[in-house]
Amino acid sequence: MSAAYEHLIVEESGAVVTATMNRPKSLNALNTKLVSELRDFFVNLYWRRDVRVVVLRGAGDNFCAGLDLKERSNVSRGVGGGLDSQRSISEIVMAMRRCPQPIVAAVQGAASGGGFALALASDVRIATPTTRMNAAFIRIGLSACDIGVSYFLPRMVGSSVAAEFMLTGRFIDAQRALGLGLVSRVVLPEEVDAEVNGFLKDMLHATPLGLRLTKECLNHAIDAQGLEAAIAMEDRNQILCAQGEDFQEGVKAFLEKRAPNYG
DSSP states (O other): OOSOOSSEEEEEETTEEEEEEOOGGGTTOBOHHHHHHHHHHHHHHTTOTTOOEEEEEESTTOSBOOBOHHHHTTOOOOHHHHHHHHHHHHHHHHHHHHSSSOEEEEEOSEEETHHHHHHHHSSEEEEOTTOEEEOGGGGGTSOSOOTTHHHHHHHHHOHHHHHHHHHHOOOEEHHHHHHHTSOSEEOOGGGHHHHHHHHHHHHHTSOHHHHHHHHHHHHHHHTOSSHHHHHHHHHHHHHHHHTSHHHHHHHHHHHTTSOOOOO
């Protein structure tokens, strides 16, 4: 994992890695450099067994306001170049779902367009009263179906509500997001760190393998062909988890009412 990122601050603390998009003066908008850094960061996480949970956040008062239109409006591309550029961005959310670590997103302030997609591609979202999310693409002459939003949103809130927001580009405020199940908590800005740490503590209580396989199974179950396919994956994961020493330690810690100590 590169230590030379320009717009992405990566901090490691034990089994947790925090990635902070660091362009606060531009509301952490995604310029070409930040897109490249996010893609590199999430792709490399696939091989990091020492990293068990990831936190994604934005510097300052906002999560991410989407693509940096000032930068991109000055670039002329043909169809081929445009497709390459588009895929360079969409590969980020695919890498986010492919990486085995759960991703906790602290979604404060604006999460528009590409920022909305990053929030949806995370596993858990924590909001503040200032959180405002929308599929901004349709408001600038594009389709609202971009960077995985047309995949994630209807699966989370249903097709009717997804259509409401994708066809209009309307903002989803924090309380509506909470009611729809798009976010897990709405807390004051000064309480975000404590809320994030609470999720991290509970996730790290799981065995390393159990945590990874749970995210993997959830991904597959969403698109499973039926109950039998989902249960087959669950059965496989349970047997895999039960083979290791971590499972024995987890049971022992539970019975002794203490925190587990995984190797």
